[in-house]
Amino acid sequence: MIYIGNHVSVSKGYLAMGRHEHKLGGNTFAFFPRNPRGGKSKQVSAEDMEALRQYISDNQFGKLVVHGAYTMNVCAAKDEIRANSREMMRDDLLRLQSLPGNFYNFHPGCHVGQGNQTGVRQIAEAVADIIRETEQTSKIPLQNKVLLETMAGKGSEIGGCFEELKAIIDLAVSIGGEELRGKLGVCFDTCHIWDAGYDIQTDLDGVLAHFDDVIGLNDLCAVHLNDSKNTCGSRKDRHEQLGKGMIGADALCAVVRHPLLQNRPFILETPNDDAGYKQEIQTVREWMLR
Numbered sequence: 001m002i003y004i005g006n007h008v009s010v011s012k013g014y015l016a017m018g019r020h021e022h023k024l025g026g027n028t029f030a031f032f033p034r035n036p037r038g039g040k041s042k043q044v045s046a047e048d049m050e051a052l053r054q055y056i057s058d059n060q061f062g063k064l065v066v067h068g069a070y071t072m073n074v075c076a077a078k079d080e081i082r083a084n085s086r087e088m089m090r091d092d093l094l095r096l097q098s099l100p101g102n103f104y105n106f107h108p109g110c111h112v113g114q115g116n117q118t119g120v121r122q123i124a125e126a127v128a129d130i131i132r133e134t135e136q137t138s139k140i141p142l143q144n145k146v147l148l149e150t151m152a153g154k155g156s157e158i159g160g161c162f163e164e165l166k167a168i169i170d171l172a173v174s175i176g177g178e179e180l181r182g183k184l185g186v187c188f189d190t191c192h193i194w195d196a197g198y199d200i201q202t203d204l205d206g207v208l209a210h211f212d213d214v215i216g217l218n219d220l221c222a223v224h225l226n227d228s229k230n231t232c233g234s235r236k237d238r239h240e241q242l243g244k245g246m247i248g249a250d251a252l253c254a255v256v257r258h259p260l261l262q263n264r265p266f267i268l269e270t271p272n273d274d275a276g277y278k279q280e281i282q283t284v285r286e287w288m289l290r
Contacts, residue, residue, distance in 0.1 A: 002256065003062030004225075004284045005029035006268040006277040014044055014052040014099075018061070024274060025281045028062040028265040030105075033092050038071035038084075041091060049098050062265045065187065065222045066096060066144070068106030074126035075119040075158060077112040085109070086126050093134040093142065100143035103222050103265070105187045108148050108159040108168065119158045123148075124168045128176035131183060147187040147221055152195035152237035160196045160235065162214040169215070185219045189269075190255055191226035191240070194247050197233035201251040208260055217260055225266045225284070227252060241270045242280050253287040 005026030008017040010033060021029040034041040056064070072085040093104060111119030131142050148168060153160020158168075165186055173181045188211070194200055198207045211220060227245030229238040243249030255261065268280055 001263070002284060002288045003028040003263070003265045004268070004281050005265070006270075006272070006281070007031060007067070010044075014048045015055055018052050018055040018059070021061075022059055024278045025285070026277075027060060028064060028267070030065040030067050030267045030269075032067050032069060033095060034069055034088065036067075036070050038069045038088065041095060044095070046098060053099060062263075063222070064099070064102040065147075065265050065267050066092070066099075066102060066104045068092060068104065070107065072106060073109040073112075075109040075111050075114070075122035077114055082122065082126070086130060089126070090130045090133055093130060093144070093146070094137055097134070097138045097140065097143045102144045103147050103185070103187070104144050105147040105149055105222065107151060108157075108165070110156045111158060112156055114156075116158060116164065119156070120164060120167050121171065123158060124171035125175060127168070127184070128172045128180060131180060132176060142183050145183055145185050145221060147185045149187045149224070150189050150193050150196070152192045153197075153235045154195075154237050160192075162211055166215050169219070185221035186215060187222045187224060188220050188261075189224035189226065190247060190252065191224070191228040191245075191269075192237060194228050194232050195230050195234050195237050197235075199232050200255060201232070201247055204251065204254055204258065208258070220261070220264070222264055223255070223261060223266045224269050225252065225255065226269050239269055239271060241272060241276065242268075242283060253290065256284055256287050257290065 005021050005028040008029045008031050010031050074085045076082045108123050148165050151157045151159035169184050227240040227247045229240045230236045
C-alpha cells in the first residue's frame with residue numbers, strides 16, 4: 001500500500017485539510033502549522049484537531065508529515081535568529097502533542113560561516129533541548145517523531161550528506177540521553193539528495209545501502225517525492241514535477257516501488273496546483289501497479 005499526498009494549507013482548519021486531501025485522492029499529507037516563512041501558528045481548537053485525528057483514522061490515512069517553517073535556523077550565526085527558531089520549533093512541537101503518532105520534519109539549517117562542526121553541534125543541542133522542554137511543559141512524552149530532512153548542500157547548508165545527519169542524531173542522543181534516539185529520524189527528499197550528488201537514477205540500491213550503513217533504514221521515516229530541475233550534484237535545490245526533471249519518471253517510479261521504502265508517507269513537493277497534485281497522486285498509484 002502506498003501512502004501518498006502533498007502539502008495542504010492549514011488556513012481553513014485541521015479537519016478541512018484531511019477532507020481536502022481525500023478529494024485529491026491522497027491518504028497522507030504535509031502542512032505547515034504556521035506561515036512557511038515564519039510568523040505565528042494557526043490557532044486551532046482541540047475539537048478541530050480531534051476531528052482530524054478521527055477523520056484520518058476513519059479513512060485509513062498514513063502518518064502525516066508536519067513541516068517546520070523555512071525560516072527556522074537553529075544553527076544561525078546570529079543569537080536572535082537561533083533563539084527565535086528554537087521558539088518556533090518548541091511551539092510547534094507543543095501544539096502537536098495533541099496530534100500524536102505523526103512526524104515533524106525540519107530543515108537542519110545553515111551555519112552561515114561558522115563551519116559545519118559548529119552547525120552540527122548547535123542543531124543537536126537545539127533538538128535535544130527542545131524535546132526536553134516540550135515534554136516538561138506538556139508533562140507527557142514527545143508524541144511525534146522529529147525528522148531531519150536530507151538537503152541539497154547549497155551554500156552553508158547542513159545535511160547535504162548522510163554523515164552530517166548521523167552526526168546530529170548521535171550528538172543529540174549524547175546530550176539528551178539514549179531515549180532520544182527513538183524520537184529522531186530522517187526525511188528522504190529525492191530532489192535534495194540528487195542535487196547533493198546521490199545518484200538515485202542509476203544506483204538507487206547503492207544509495208539506500210549507503211544510507212543504511214551510515215544512519216540505518218529504520219530511521220528513514222518519510223519521503224519527499226520530487227523531481228529536480230538540476231543535474232546530479234549541482235547543489236542547487238530546485239524542484240520539478242514528477243517525470244519532467246533530470247531524475248525522471250523511471251527513477252522516481254523505482255523509488256516509489258522499492259521494497260525498502262514501503263509503508264512510509266510519500267509527500268509531493270512539486271510545483272503544482274490542486275489539479276496537478278491530483279494527477280501526480282494518480283500517477284504514483286499507477287506506478288505501484290506496474
